[in-house]
């Protein structure tokens with residue numbers, strides 16, 4: 001099977017610091033693939049390289065068989081890659097509904113003139129966008145809060161809104177940067193089955209950074225482990241858990257691997 005995402009020799013330095021060094025792995029369609037590693041290992045930098053927010057210093061990244069280096073983040077998004085952020089990024093002054101509608105409107109097909117004149121094609125499109133936004137908000141349990149300001153939501157609900165917004169553009173690959181961060185125990189427990197449901201429902205591939213090791217071990221089909229920017233291990237959860245390099249990397253880190 002052809003990989004949906006493939007990295008070869010990917011590196012990124014900031015001044016003298018090598019944040020990501022010579023990293024290579026492939027993610028297959030339909031996989032839930034985890035990226036783990038101690039604090040400062042380079043995980044978020046790698047997400048920024050994949051989604052085009054940060055230019056690579058060296059290496060190749062292909063998505064759906066196409067080289068995506070140098071392609072602007074919004075173009076990568078329109079190719080079918082969506083992401084969430086470690087520090088949630090929402091339009092906090094906008095309503096819950098508008099947060100999900102905005103990306104769909106930005107990529108809408110009808111022109112400005114048609115929209116200004118309120119032509120039937122524009123009205124039909126607006127209805128489709130609203131229906132889809134409502135469907136996604138229902139899926140993440142926020143359909144009763146459509147008119148609330150995003151900034152008024154509790155933390156766990158803001159995380160769910162960010163996921164709904166990422167799904168708005170019907171991505172093929174969803175990048176989740178620490179989706180369990182800040183969630184309470186009950187929310188953490190629900191997150192695995194929620195992500196699995198998303199995969200099935202939207203035929204998604206998921207790449208997830210997560211510090212909550214029991215969650216990733218139970219959720220992911222395969223994992224890659226970074227330490228000081230280097231890929232030290234990749235494989236199935238059981239192989240990664242028993243790998244001596246991984247155990248050594250996590251010694252002294254607050255997030256135990258077992």
Ligand SMILES: Nc1ncnc2c1ncn2[C@@H]1O[C@H](COP(=O)(O)OP(=O)(O)OP(=O)(O)O)[C@@H](O)[C@H]1O
Pocket residue numbers: 014017018019037038039040041042043044045046086
């Ligand atoms: N824009 C930047 N400028 C300079 N250094 C950076 C920049 N972004 C990241 N770094 C450094 O690169 C290294 C990797 O950081 P990164 O945030 O990717 O790690 P991480 O694995 O995501 O960490 P955490 O688990 O704590 O979020 C760190 O030493 C960090 O300080």
